[in-house]
Amino acid sequence: MFVRQCLLSPSDRLAGCRYLQSHALADEKLARALSGRGCALPPYDGIAELWYDNADAVLAVGANEEARAARRLLLADEERFVDLPNSSIFWVHEHGIIGPSDNW
Template sequence: MGADVIKLVYCIRKRTDLPAEEFRKYWLEQHGPLVRSVAAQINAAKYVQSHTVEPGLNGVLQQSRGLAEPYDGITEVWWEDVADLHAAMATAEGRAAMGRLVDDESKFIDFAHSRVFMTEEQVIFD
């Protein structure tokens, strides 16, 4: 991926009516393959799920900094550049694919307590 890569970062909280294991399983085994199936329509170059682990260590980190509780995970979606994302959103197929993703997310994500934003990476070391 080139220097103009743009990335969506989605800090996710699970729906409170879902047990943690059911949330993780659905996100990985149902939603992940759905994202893969629409990757071409949304022009996505890469998709990663990061599932929160180590609750004890998270608690230590949280307390040492006075932080709120951690998210249940993070999704990252990369595009080669912002033009690829805009091009996908300019097509009926791209908009329909994004709509399918949002509909599916409503099955396991607490939208009101999650956060999403676009970023441009600044690599400090690799």
């Protein structure tokens, strides 16, 4: 995987970061859940998430030249398969509602 090899190497260039990719499931058994809510299939096939503990952690990565170089590598890789002009970036704070609270 590109990210493991280039970004999250032992040098820990993006310290404190958790990177996830979630790929859409094309499973007919799940189509009923969409139609029951009046939803259409989303126009994308997956999402990527970068997790940090807080805004200061994000800014700290930006202040590190090695981390900025790693982010440039990530962007160059994303340009090969992500429709960047039609993609969204947004910041969230997770609020656990159901499930063990130690996961949030």
